[in-house]
Amino acid sequence: MVRTTFEEKMRTPRFKVDDQPHIVVHAEVCHTCSVRACVYVCPANLFVPLDDGGILFNYEECFECGTCYIACNEEGAIEWSYPRGGYGVTFREA
Amino acid sequence: MTLRDKTRASRFFNGFNRIVRGNGNDQTNGSRPPVDGEAGGLAADVAEQPVQPQVRKTSTLNPSRPEHFDVIVVGAGPAGSAAALVAARAGLKVLLLERGEYPGSKNVSGAAFYGSALMHDLIPNWWEQAPVERSICRRMLSFMSPETSVSLDFRSTTYAEPPYNGFSILRPTFDRWFAAQAEAAGAFLLNAAVVDDVLWEDGRVIGVRVRREAGDICANVVIACDGANSFLAKKAGLQREFHTHEISLGVKEVIGLDEQTICERFQLTGDEGVAIEYLGAITDEVHGGGFLYTNRDSLSLGVIGQISSFVEHRQRPYELLERFKAHPSVAPLVRGGTLREYSAHIIPEAGWNMLPRLYTDGMLVAGDAAALCFVAGLYFEGINYAIQSGLAAGETAITAHRAGDFSAQTLAGYTALLRQRKVLTDFERYRHTPDFINSARLQNLYPAVIAHGAERLFRVDGRGKQKILPIAWETLRHFQVNPLHVLQDLYRAGRALGW
Numbered sequence: 001m002v003r004t005t006f007e008e009k010m011r012t013p014r015f016k017v018d019d020q021p022h023i024v025v026h027a028e029v030c031h032t033c034s035v036r037a038c039v040y041v042c043p044a045n046l047f048v049p050l051d052d053g054g055i056l057f058n059y060e061e062c063f064e065c066g067t068c069y070i071a072c073n074e075e076g077a078i079e080w081s082y083p084r085g086g087y088g089v090t091f092r093e094a
Numbered sequence: 095m096t097l098r099d100k101t102r103a104s105r106f107f108n109g110f111n112r113i114v115r116g117n118g119n120d121q122t123n124g125s126r127p128p129v130d131g132e133a134g135g136l137a138a139d140v141a142e143q144p145v146q147p148q149v150r151k152t153s154t155l156n157p158s159r160p161e162h163f164d165v166i167v168v169g170a171g172p173a174g175s176a177a178a179l180v181a182a183r184a185g186l187k188v189l190l191l192e193r194g195e196y197p198g199s200k201n202v203s204g205a206a207f208y209g210s211a212l213m214h215d216l217i218p219n220w221w222e223q224a225p226v227e228r229s230i231c232r233r234m235l236s237f238m239s240p241e242t243s244v245s246l247d248f249r250s251t252t253y254a255e256p257p258y259n260g261f262s263i264l265r266p267t268f269d270r271w272f273a274a275q276a277e278a279a280g281a282f283l284l285n286a287a288v289v290d291d292v293l294w295e296d297g298r299v300i301g302v303r304v305r306r307e308a309g310d311i312c313a314n315v316v317i318a319c320d321g322a323n324s325f326l327a328k329k330a331g332l333q334r335e336f337h338t339h340e341i342s343l344g345v346k347e348v349i350g351l352d353e354q355t356i357c358e359r360f361q362l363t364g365d366e367g368v369a370i371e372y373l374g375a376i377t378d379e380v381h382g383g384g385f386l387y388t389n390r391d392s393l394s395l396g397v398i399g400q401i402s403s404f405v406e407h408r409q410r411p412y413e414l415l416e417r418f419k420a421h422p423s424v425a426p427l428v429r430g431g432t433l434r435e436y437s438a439h440i441i442p443e444a445g446w447n448m449l450p451r452l453y454t455d456g457m458l459v460a461g462d463a464a465a466l467c468f469v470a471g472l473y474f475e476g477i478n479y480a481i482q483s484g485l486a487a488g489e490t491a492i493t494a495h496r497a498g499d500f501s502a503q504t505l506a507g508y509t510a511l512l513r514q515r516k517v518l519t520d521f522e523r524y525r526h527t528p529d530f531i532n533s534a535r536l537q538n539l540y541p542a543v544i545a546h547g548a549e550r551l552f553r554v555d556g557r558g559k560q561k562i563l564p565i566a567w568e569t570l571r572h573f574q575v576n577p578l579h580v581l582q583d584l585y586r587a588g589r590a591l592g593w
Contacts, residue, residue: 002428009436037405043345043438063438066323067343085193086286092266093348094202094437
């Protein structure tokens with residue numbers, strides 16, 4: 001069986017990191033959010049809940065799929081656009 | 095396109111690239127895709143582009159008179175490249191914009207491409223030159239419980255003959271090849287160009303805004319093929335925000351395995367391939383399914399789930415993927431393989447019910463951007479519909495160009511072409527199917543019922559043999575299935591897939 005850890009998975013695509021984040025999280029909304037959809041749905045596990053009720057997020061290893069902002073539509077805490085042209089994830093086999 | 099047009103367009107690129115890249119190197123074309131293994135992106139391009147001695151004026155980027163194209167296609171996926179190809183062939187001046195380093199670099203699907211005959215019409219014997227993996231001659235549909243699976247297994251040798259029924263493909267190589275065909279037809283491909291908005295004038299779309307200095311580019315028609323998220327369709331007011339039950343997330347791994355092992359393990363000869371779809375316990379309570387496609391020397395496999403049910407059941411997609419690979423009927427298939435790439439993408443699954451308005455003054459929407467993904471239980475198709483809609487959009491742009499009229503009234507011909515190409519007719523005919531496929535009982539209950547029933551049917555334990563109906567009745571009772579629900583679901587199944 002080909003079991004792979006999350007870390008092994010994330011090492012496979014190539015990321016060219018833009019210095020401008022393409023995801024903006026409005027933390028004040030997160031403090032009142034009980035759903036925390038982003039924490040579960042992100043395939044790259046970029047959203048981590050904090051003890052103080054906030055969300056820690058990282059845009060650097062993003063697949064640019066858009067799942068997080070769709071899952072957060074009702075709460076509306078996530079502002080999302082694509083990274084600058086040529087930046088972000090590059091798949092070679094997908 | 096006339097030679098003069100071509101020269102003007104390439105001059106435009108030169109100026110454009112100079113500003114974007116911040117160097118003085120002149121280039122005849124800014125769209126050269128980086129080759130495999132090359133550190134791509136703008137910086138790499140700048141470093142590796144030879145300095146050419148020609149000096150051209152940069153005044154073509156006069157902000158008061160932006161460069162003008164007949165057609166701008168946003169997104170060089172299957173829809174975009176098809177639209178660009180057909181419009182360029184008709185002599186239109188076409189700009190194809192791609193936000194990735196090269197076409198396909200941001201694109202993910204299974205990927206099974208069931209549009210071989212269609213592509214054959216466009217590029218005869220395309221499979222001889224395109225990067226295809228295996229021709230899909232065997233289709234399987236498996237219903238899973240945690241311990242068992244019941245499969246429908248179909249194979250046909252006729253699918254292995256030209257023009258073939260379908261191929262497994264890898265998107266980064268396939269999409270890049272297809273975009274190169276559009277380029278060869280005369281379209282200008284500009285990579286690393288992300289489009290942030292459409293430009294308006296007097297209530298009609300007149301171009302796009304690329305996220306760059308002096309990034310406004312005008313065209314008579316903008317064709318949005320910018321994928322499932324389609325910010326352009328939303329910005330143009332053609333698409334609404336999505337609900338979480340309409341969109342599924344797919345996570346996928348490409349697992350390397352040697353060619354001979356694949357042929358032996360999947361009972362394939364030569365270039366034959368198999369596409370397997372899984373329903374039931376492999377996604378646990380999440381509404382969705384799994385897939386496994388054979389490539390030449392790798393497997394593409396993954397799980398797909400409704401975003402709403404990932405959230406509801408607090409499941410993480412990559413953990414579901416690991417459980418899928420560990421299932422007793424999947425594990426032996428992937429044994430001994432090595433992970434090559436992990437990827438993820440969303441799929442607009444609600445079909446007919448989430449189609450956007452497909453056109454407005456000066457703009458058309460095609461492919462995933464128009465939510466033209468066909469997920470209907472027996473069918474998991476999208477690339478073929480993307481190409482069909484791209485072709486229809488390209489043809490509509492040609493008609494509008496010849497008429498010199500780019501109003502919504504003229505572009506409305508797009509929907510007629512989409513019907514003629516059987517796109518809208520298929521989606522309308524199967525409009526009840528996505529809801530049925532993603533219903534709770536079909537997702538979580540019936541696969542287990544079928545698996546349990548089959549387990550009883552084939553077990554030999556000396557307790558004597560039952561006939562099928564008593565086994566079915568006993569199984570339904572075991573799962574406490576309400577017979578009224580079964581009748582109701584049989585009707586829904588019929589409406590979804592039967593008549």
